[in-house]
Amino acid sequence: MQCTAADSHACTGTMPACVNDKCDACTQHAQCPSHACLPDGSCADARDVAYVRPSGSGTACTDAAPCKTISDGINAKSIVKVEGAITDGTPTTIDGKAVTILADRGSMLTRTTSGVALDVRNDGADVRVYDLEIAMGTGAKTDPAVSLSGNGSPMLTLTRVKIDNNAGIGIFTGAGTLTVTQSTISGNGGGGILVSGGSFDITNSFIVSNGGPGNDPLMGMPTFGGVLFNSTNSASTRRFEFNTISNNSSNSITGVFCGMNMAAASFANNIVYANQGGAGRFQIGGPGVANCTWTYSDIGGLIPLTMGNMDMDPTFVDASKDNFHLMLGSPMKDKADPAATITVDFDGDPRPTGKADIGADELPSP
Numbered sequence: 001m002q003c004t005a006a007d008s009h010a011c012t013g014t015m016p017a018c019v020n021d022k023c024d025a026c027t028q029h030a031q032c033p034s035h036a037c038l039p040d041g042s043c044a045d046a047r048d049v050a051y052v053r054p055s056g057s058g059t060a061c062t063d064a065a066p067c068k069t070i071s072d073g074i075n076a077k078s079i080v081k082v083e084g085a086i087t088d089g090t091p092t093t094i095d096g097k098a099v100t101i102l103a104d105r106g107s108m109l110t111r112t113t114s115g116v117a118l119d120v121r122n123d124g125a126d127v128r129v130y131d132l133e134i135a136m137g138t139g140a141k142t143d144p145a146v147s148l149s150g151n152g153s154p155m156l157t158l159t160r161v162k163i164d165n166n167a168g169i170g171i172f173t174g175a176g177t178l179t180v181t182q183s184t185i186s187g188n189g190g191g192g193i194l195v196s197g198g199s200f201d202i203t204n205s206f207i208v209s210n211g212g213p214g215n216d217p218l219m220g221m222p223t224f225g226g227v228l229f230n231s232t233n234s235a236s237t238r239r240f241e242f243n244t245i246s247n248n249s250s251n252s253i254t255g256v257f258c259g260m261n262m263a264a265a266s267f268a269n270n271i272v273y274a275n276q277g278g279a280g281r282f283q284i285g286g287p288g289v290a291n292c293t294w295t296y297s298d299i300g301g302l303i304p305l306t307m308g309n310m311d312m313d314p315t316f317v318d319a320s321k322d323n324f325h326l327m328l329g330s331p332m333k334d335k336a337d338p339a340a341t342i343t344v345d346f347d348g349d350p351r352p353t354g355k356a357d358i359g360a361d362e363l364p365s366p
Contacts, residue, residue: 016043029081029104035063036081036102039130039159044102050077054084070109074099082107082132091116095150096124103132114139116147117166123152125176133162141190141212143168148198149175158183169194170210177237180205182346186322192226192248199236200229204346204360205243206324211250225250225275229292230259238265242342242351244324244360246316249276255283255299262288266295269336271314271359273300296337298358308337314359325361332358 003010003018011023017031018024025041026032032043046063050073056066061076066083070092073080082103089112109132111117117137120127137145145166148156154176161183163170168190171178174197185192185207192210193202211225225248232238245255254275256267272283283300284292296308305311312331317323325346326332336356345351345362353365 014040014042016041029102035083036079038079038100038102039128044079044081048077048079050074050080052080052082052086054086070101082109084108085110087112088117089113091119093119093121094125094127096122096154098124098126099128101127101129101132103130105131106133107131108133108135110134110136111138114167115143116145118146120146120148120154120156120176121150122154123150125150125154125156127155128157129159129161131160133164135162135164135166137166137168139167141168143190144170144172144194145188146171148173148178151175153177153198155179157181162186163188166190172196173198173200177201182344182348184208186210191224191228191250192245194224194228194230195232196230197232199232199238201237201239202227202243203239203241203342204344206346206360207243207245207248208324209247209322211248211254224252224257225254226256226272228253228257228259228286229262229265229288231261232263232265236263238263240265240267240270241340242269242336242345242356242358242360244271244314246271246274246324247276247319247322250281252281253283253285254281256292257286258284258288258292260287262286262291264291264293266293268295268297269340269356269358270294270297270299271332273298273314274316274319275300277301296335296340296358298332298335308335310335310358326357326359326363328363330357330363333363 015023017026026037034046036044050061051066052073053066056068061067085108157179165187170185170188171193176198179201183205188210192207226245255272315327315330317325334355346360351362
């Protein structure tokens with residue numbers, strides 16, 4: 001026996017949590033005296049954390065005297081802990097800074113006026129967001145809820161994040177590196193994700209129920225539903241793997257659109273199925289569609305079916321209630337690329353269980 005639940009000081013360092021009488025890495029904020037479990041499994045020192053709560057005021061941002069906005073937290077410390085629903089009338093802007101934003105499950109950022117809610121920009125920005133929901137933003141269909149742009153190589157990493165029910169685009173990136181994993185992009189009226197520059201690494205995510213008729217994210221460009229890849233650097237990271245893109249809508253490409261300036265990329269192990277169809281609408285396409293090579297993916301209406309691709313109903317649990325996990329017995333089971341290297345799914349469950357499954361969700365072994 002290394003520890004007991006009553007002895008909170010027996011476990012320290014990178015093994016701060018007492019789990020079944022043994023010291024282990026933390027997995028929940030409640031396991032830490034600071035209420036801030038870091039991504040490496042260690043507990044943050046409360047002195048290094050800015051606490052943000054709806055009841056907060058001032059700019060001290062301590063546990064005893066929290067601040068009210070994430071912007072105040074960012075000005076105070078490089079680690080920000082969000083607890084509850086935070087509303088702000090101005091964008092949360094992170095310009096050239098390294099910031100880690102941790103959130104209790106169920107915590108949300110909402111902007112009460114039109115425009116970007118989270119704005120990451122310019123060289124030196126290295127922003128990592130965990131478990132936060134960014135929702136209910138207002139404005140035009142061209143307004144992104146989350147934006148990555150500016151000079152140099154800004155970086156934004158979203159892990160277990162929800163970006164949903166915003167009036168405009170879910171995520172826009174015009175520069176730097178966008179990383180999205182185990183996240184949900186849904187219900188955004190201007191489309192899901194628009195990549196217009198920089199690099200991207202999007203994995204294990206649900207991009208569902210976005211878009212609608214009449215949106216025009218870039219002047220002169222067709223509308224999109226799920227994802228629009230318009231322009232990326234040929235030397236940059238371009239990974240789009242183990243995602244589920246479904247129930248998106250637009251006037252043209254409802255699933256994944258590849259623009260004419262898209263650098264050659266290979267997309268693997270994705271479901272692009274049951275997005276709005278008919279009247280010239282397609283699951284995948286665009287003037288640069290030849291530069292986007294699909295392998296081991298389930299794509300509605302894709303012919304010919306080569307390179308491990310298929311066209312079959314993936315059998316979601318309940319798409320009408322936005323549950324796009326796979327039903328047991330889904331034809332996606334064991335059909336992903338055997339050489340895939342991603343080891344978890346959307347829920348953090350092990351991947352593969354036997355052989356890997358196509359899409360964001362990995363079914364359990366029989």
